[in-house]
Amino acid sequence: MAFRTSLSGLEAASTDLSVTGNNIANASTNGFKQSRTEFADIFATSFSGTSGTTPGSGVRVASVAQQFAQGNVEFTSSSLDLAINEEGFFVLDDNGSQAYTRAGAFTTDKDGFVVDSSGRQLQIFPANANGTFSTGSLTSLQLVTSDSAPKVTTTVTPVLNLDAKQEIPPIAPFDPTNANTFNHSTSTTVYDSLGNPYTSTMYYVASDPANNDWDVYTYVDGQQLEVSGEDHFTLGFNGDGSFQDITVGANPPTTGAVAFDPLTIIGQGSNPLTLSFDYSNSTQYGSDFAVNSLNQDGFASGRLSGINIDPTGAVFATFTNGQSSVLGQVALANFPNNNGLQQLGNTSWGETFAAGDRVLGAAGTAGFGSIQSGALEASNVDIATQLVNLITAQRSFQANAQAITTENEIQTTIINIR
Numbered sequence: 001m002a003f004r005t006s007l008s009g010l011e012a013a014s015t016d017l018s019v020t021g022n023n024i025a026n027a028s029t030n031g032f033k034q035s036r037t038e039f040a041d042i043f044a045t046s047f048s049g050t051s052g053t054t055p056g057s058g059v060r061v062a063s064v065a066q067q068f069a070q071g072n073v074e075f076t077s078s079s080l081d082l083a084i085n086e087e088g089f090f091v092l093d094d095n096g097s098q099a100y101t102r103a104g105a106f107t108t109d110k111d112g113f114v115v116d117s118s119g120r121q122l123q124i125f126p127a128n129a130n131g132t133f134s135t136g137s138l139t140s141l142q143l144v145t146s147d148s149a150p151k152v153t154t155t156v157t158p159v160l161n162l163d164a165k166q167e168i169p170p171i172a173p174f175d176p177t178n179a180n181t182f183n184h185s186t187s188t189t190v191y192d193s194l195g196n197p198y199t200s201t202m203y204y205v206a207s208d209p210a211n212n213d214w215d216v217y218t219y220v221d222g223q224q225l226e227v228s229g230e231d232h233f234t235l236g237f238n239g240d241g242s243f244q245d246i247t248v249g250a251n252p253p254t255t256g257a258v259a260f261d262p263l264t265i266i267g268q269g270s271n272p273l274t275l276s277f278d279y280s281n282s283t284q285y286g287s288d289f290a291v292n293s294l295n296q297d298g299f300a301s302g303r304l305s306g307i308n309i310d311p312t313g314a315v316f317a318t319f320t321n322g323q324s325s326v327l328g329q330v331a332l333a334n335f336p337n338n339n340g341l342q343q344l345g346n347t348s349w350g351e352t353f354a355a356g357d358r359v360l361g362a363a364g365t366a367g368f369g370s371i372q373s374g375a376l377e378a379s380n381v382d383i384a385t386q387l388v389n390l391i392t393a394q395r396s397f398q399a400n401a402q403a404i405t406t407e408n409e410i411q412t413t414i415i416n417i418r
Contacts, residue, residue, distance in 0.1 A: 006407065008058030009400035012039055015061045016393040023381045024390070031071070031103030031347045032379040034386075038063040068338045071102075071380040073372055079307050080106045080114060083377040086369030088332035091360070092120035092348065093140055100333055100341070101348040102377055114141040118346050124315065124328035125362065133314075133329040135362065141315060141328060144304055148319045150195025152271070153298030155257070156188060157278045158202065160294075162214055164241065164286040166206045174205055174217055174232075181205070182217075184289040190220060191298035192270035200275075200296075204235075204289075212237040212244070212284055218260065220273060225260040233258050237284040246279065255280070299323060309373040313363040332368045334359045 016037040026032040040062035073083045082090070082104030089100035099120060106114050106122055114122040121140035125133040162184065171180040187201040198221040205215040214235045218225040227233050227248045236244040236253065245253035258279070262272035302321030309315050313330030335341060340354030351358060363371040 005055075005058040006400045006403040008042065008060060009403070010397060012037075012059045012061055013393050013397035013400060015064070017390070017397065019064055020386055020389045020393055024383065024386050027379050027381040027383055027386075029103075029347060029379050030105055030376045031101055032381065033066045033068050033071075033102070034379070034381045035064050035066050037061060038065055065339055066341075066343075067380065069380045071378045073375050074378050075375045077374070079309065079373050080108070081374055081376050082106060082309065082330070083372045083375040084332070084363070084369045085372060088334055088361075088363065088368045089349070091123040091138065091331045091333050092116060093123055093138075094118075094120045097350075098123070099344055099348040099350055101346075103347040104376055108143055112143040112145050114143065116346075120348075123331045124313075125331050127326045127328050131326065133362070135329075135360070138331055138360075139328065141330070143307060144317055144325075144327070147301045147303055148321065148323055148325065150191060150193070150301045150321075151298050152193040153190035153273070153275065153296045155276050155278065156190065156200065156294070156296045157281070158186070158188075158294050159281045159292045160186065161282070161287060161290045161292070162204055162206075162235075162237075162284045163289045164209075164212070164284050166289075167209060168206050174203065174215070176201070176203060176217065176219060183214075186291050186294065188294045188296055190273070190275065190296055191300055192265055192268060192273055194268070194270040195300040196265075196268060196270060197300060198265065202277075205232075207234065212239070212241075214284070216279075218277070220263060220275075221265060223263060223266065225263055225275065227258055227260055229261070235279055235282070241283050241285040243280050243282055309371060311364060311370040311372070313371045329362055330371060331360055332363055332371075334361070334368065 019035050019037045023034045039059050042057040042060055070086065073085065084102060089102060090104060092099045092101060106116055109115050109119065123138045124141045125135045126137060126139050128134055166183045169181050169183060171178060173181065175181045182203040182205045184204040185201060187199050189197045190200045191197055200218065200220045203217040207213050207215040215232045216235055217232045224231060228251065230249045234247040236247060238244045245255050246258050247253045257276045259276045262274045264272045299321045302319030302323055304317055305320045306318045307315065308318060309330065315327040315330065316324045317327055318324045335358060336356030337354060340352050340356065341349035342352045344350045361368045363369060
C-alpha cells in the first residue's frame with residue numbers, strides 16, 4: 001500500500017511538473033492562459049465508513065484548471081492585431097465549426113478574409129444599411145478589394161463675403177479671360193458620374209452697388225453653366241450685409257439654392273451634371289473678399305488604403321478618396337463557466353456542456369470588454385511564479401521518491417529476517 005501511495009504522489013508531482021513546464025514554454029504565446037494543477041486526496045471507504053486509524057490512499061490530480069486572468073496588452077504596428085481588455089473571446093470559423101480565442105494576431109488570406117495563423121476566419125456582425133449591426137447573425141470579415149464607387153456632385157455650398165466697397169468693373173461686358181470685367185473669382189473641384197474631376201469657377205461682378213446686387217457667372221471645365229437659359233444669376237443682399245435673395249432674369253426672386261441647367265461635359269461619356277449652388281450663408285460686408293468655406297458633395301473613386309477598428313469593434317475601410325465604409329462589427333463571445341471550455345490547441349477553445357450556453361455581444365456592452373486595435377494580449381504567465389512552482393513540484397517528486405526508497409528498505413529488512 002505504501003508503494004502505491006507514494007507512486008500516486010510521483011504521478012501527481014510529474015503532472016504538476018508538466019503543467020508548470022507547459023506554462024513556462026508558452027510564456028511568450030499571445031493570448032495564452034496559464035494552468036494550475038489542483039489535487040485531491042484519496043481515501044478507501046466502505047459501507048461502514050472510514051476507520052479513525054485508516055491512512056489515506058494517496059493523491060490524484062483533480063483538475064488542470066486554466067486561469068483566465070487578463071494578460072498585458074502590448075502595442076504593435078498592425079491595425080489587424082486585436083486585443084480584448086477584460087471579458088470576451090474572438091469567434092473564429094473553422095470550416096463550419098466555431099472556436100474561441102484571445103489571441104488576436106490576424107492577417108488576410110488571398111481572398112481578403114481576415115484569418116488567424118491557422119486560417120480560421122474572424123467572425124463579425126454584418127452591417128445594416130442604416131449604420132447599425134445585425135447582432136442576430138455572424139459572417140466572416142472580408143476586406144473589400146474593389147475600388148469604392150464615385151459620387152457625382154449635386155450641391156455646392158459657397159460661404160463667402162463679397163466686398164461692399166467694390167464698384168462696377170471698368171470694362172463690360174463680362175469676359176472670364178479679362179480680370180477687368182469682374183471683381184472677384186474663386187473655384188472648386190466637382191465630379192461627374194464617372195468620378196472625373198473638373199474645375200468649377202465662379203466669377204462675381206458688382207452689377208448694382210446701390211442695391212447690393214452681384215451678378216454671378218459659373219463655368220465648369222471651361223463650359224458656362226446656364227440657369228433657365230440665362231448665362232448668369234444675381235445675388236441680392238440686405239442693408240445689413242446678410243443674404244437676401246437670388247434673381248434669374250425676369251423671374252421673381254427666390255431665397256433657395258440656384259439650380260443650373262444640366263451640363264453635358266464635352267468628350268466624356270458621363271451623365272449630364274445637374275448642379276445646385278447654395279449661397280444662403282454668404283454675406284456682403286465692407287471688408288475684403290473672403291471665401292470662408294467652399295464645400296461640394298461629390299468625390300472620385302478610391303482604392304482601399306487602410307482598416308480602422310474602434311473600441312466597440314466596428315470595422316471601417318478607408319479609401320484614397322477620403323471616404324470610409326463600415327464592414328461590420330467584431331463579434332465577442334462569453335460563457336458562464338470559462339473553465340469548462342475544451343482546449344483545442346492553437347490558443348483556442350471549444351464549447352462544452354460544462355461551459356454553459358454561449359453569449360454573443362459587442363465590445364463594451366453587457367459585460368464584454370473593449371477592443372484595442374494595433375495591440376496583442378500577452379500570455380498571463382508570470383515566469384518568477386512558475387519557477388517557484390517548478391521547485392515545489394520537484395521537491396514533491398523527490399520526497400515521494402524518497403518515501404518509496406524508505407519503504408523498499410523496510411521491505412528488504414523484513415525479508416532478510418532470519
